[in-house]
Amino acid sequence: MDLRQMEYFVALADEQQFTRAAELTRVSQSGLSAAIRTLEDELQTPLFTRTTRRVELTGAGRALLPHARALLAQALAGRDAVVAARAEVLGDLRVGGEQCLGVIDLPDLLTRFHGRYPKVVISFEQAGSTELLSKLRAGDLDLAFVATGEGDASTRAHQQGAPVLTEIAVEPLVFLCAPDSRFAKRPQVLWEELEGETFVDFHATWGVRSINDRAFARRDLDRRVGLVVNDVHTLLDFVQRRLGVAIVPRPIAGKPQAQGLVAIPFADADADRWSVGVATPAHDGASSVAAKLLELVPSREATVVG
CATH class of the missing domain: 3.40.190.10 (Periplasmic binding protein-like II)
Structure with a gap:
C-alpha cells in the first residue's frame, strides 16, 4: 500500500462515486479504478461493492478507512514539519x-x-x-x-x-425539502415545478443565492423567498420545520444537520452549478x-x- 492508493481509497469512500473521486484526486476515472483494484488485489479482499449508481464500503473497507485517514494525516504532518x-x-x-x-x-x-x-x-x-x-x-x-x-x-x-x-471544485445544486413534501418521493425535480413554493434562501451576498436568482430569472419563473438567512444551520432548521423549501449545493445537503431532509437532484443538473x-x-x-x-x-x- 502507498500514499497515493490511500488517497484514492479515501476519496472514493467519501464520494461513493468514481467520477467525483477522480475529479477530486486529479486522476482519470480508469486510473482511479485500476489503483483501487490493485489495492484490493494486494489486500486479497474487496473494499467496495459497486452498483451502476454508487459504490459502498465493504466491512473490510470500513475497517481500513480510519487507518487510511490516519496515514494521510501523518504524511501531511510530516511534510508540514519539514517545511517549518x-x-x-x-x-x-x-x-x-x-x-x-x-x-x-x-x-x-x-x-x-x-x-x-x-x-x-x-x-x-x-x-x-x-x-x-x-x-x-x-x-x-x-x-x-x-x-x-x-x-x-x-x-x-x-x-x-x-x-x-x-x-x-464544482458541485451540482439539489432541491431540499421535508420528507412529507409532495416532491419527497421524486427521483428528480424540474425548476418549472417549483413556482408557488416558499423558499428559504441566503442573503443576496451569498454565492448560491445569486445562482438561484439567476436560474429562475433565466427560465422566466417567479419565486417567493419568504425566509432569508445568513447561516447554513438556520436554513436547514427552517426546512426541517416545514417553513419552506431550499435549493442548496450538494455538500450542504450532506451535512449531519440535514439528516431527515430529502435532497432531490434537478433533471438538468449540469445547467446551474455551484463553483x-x-x-x-x-x-x-x-x-x-x-x-x-x-x-x-x-x-x-x-x-x-x-
Whole structure:
C-alpha cells in the first residue's frame, strides 16, 4: 500500500462515486479504478461493492478507512514539519471565506498553515462571497474563498481590476425539502415545478443565492423567498420545520444537520452549478505570504471574476 492508493481509497469512500473521486484526486476515472483494484488485489479482499449508481464500503473497507485517514494525516504532518524546520516566513495574512463551502475545510487549512508558518499573523473574516470580493478589490483582504456560479468568471473576464479566481471544485445544486413534501418521493425535480413554493434562501451576498436568482430569472419563473438567512444551520432548521423549501449545493445537503431532509437532484443538473474557488487581487497577484497558503490549496484553473 502507498500514499497515493490511500488517497484514492479515501476519496472514493467519501464520494461513493468514481467520477467525483477522480475529479477530486486529479486522476482519470480508469486510473482511479485500476489503483483501487490493485489495492484490493494486494489486500486479497474487496473494499467496495459497486452498483451502476454508487459504490459502498465493504466491512473490510470500513475497517481500513480510519487507518487510511490516519496515514494521510501523518504524511501531511510530516511534510508540514519539514517545511517549518527549513524556512521562516513573517508577515500578516488576511483571509476571507463564505460559510460552509464544504469542498474545503478552512479551519483545517489555516491550522496547517499556522503549523508551517507560526510567525505569520492570521486574520479571518466570514461573509457572503459578493462582500468578500468587494473587500478583496478594496485591498482589505489578501485572498478569499468564495462561491460563484460555474462560468461566472469567464463571462466577466474583461472587467478591469477583477480578482483572479482559481477554481477548487464544482458541485451540482439539489432541491431540499421535508420528507412529507409532495416532491419527497421524486427521483428528480424540474425548476418549472417549483413556482408557488416558499423558499428559504441566503442573503443576496451569498454565492448560491445569486445562482438561484439567476436560474429562475433565466427560465422566466417567479419565486417567493419568504425566509432569508445568513447561516447554513438556520436554513436547514427552517426546512426541517416545514417553513419552506431550499435549493442548496450538494455538500450542504450532506451535512449531519440535514439528516431527515430529502435532497432531490434537478433533471438538468449540469445547467446551474455551484463553483468554489480562491480569489486573489488582480493587480499584482497573491502576496508572498498568501502564496504560501495557496500552496496548500488544491485547485483546477485560474480565471478572472468580476
